[in-house]
Amino acid sequence: DAGVIQSPRHEVTEMGQEVTLRCKPISGHNSLFWYRQTMMRGLELLIYFNNNVPIDDSGMPEDRFSAKMPNASFSTLKIQPSEPRDSAVYFCASSPTGGWGQPQHFGDGTRLSIL
């Protein structure tokens, strides 16, 4: 079975540009999570969705970040305008139905570099 699919795998862009990261969760999973990983701050949860509805976006750093989940098989994380401090690895994860506390399964991540 296909795992969580993220694109692109790597993104290098200049400061001020818009960046869009994409995620396709595992089919049948109803929760989707966006994380950011940096050396300084470790793994941080940015936002998560249940059944396509944003539940907790308290980890989104600022208004430059936005996330959408238009349907059960697709989500985007957008940064506009991007800044060098946004450079990090961004992970998407999904978890299945079947009760609270299901394990989250992660994509391979997008390594983002803002110059």
Next chain:
Amino acid sequence: AQKVTQAQTEISVVEKEDVTLDCVYETRDTTYYLFWYKQPPSGELVFLIRRNSFDEQNEISGRYSWNFQKSTSSFNFTITASQVVDSAVYFCALISGKGNTDKLIFGTGTRLQVFP
């Protein structure tokens, strides 16, 4: 407040040694789950195990074993006869507050280096 502490930042061992990675958690909830994830040098995060707060049985999977002790709020991970392929960063994580959140709280990770 919920918290996960992995006090060991980095551990180095020689192949075939046994190694234990420590994880201490904090939560006031009685219902919670604990997890271990592996992040190899290639960067992906791989789910290893989930344990719920009502199940204190230790678990063994091949060379991996987990020791869950509520009395000390610990969920330690032991690799027996370590191999070079075990080299990775290992994260312990906690989810608690059933019905209130699906937020996973990660520790800062332990980098394990296994030398041949």
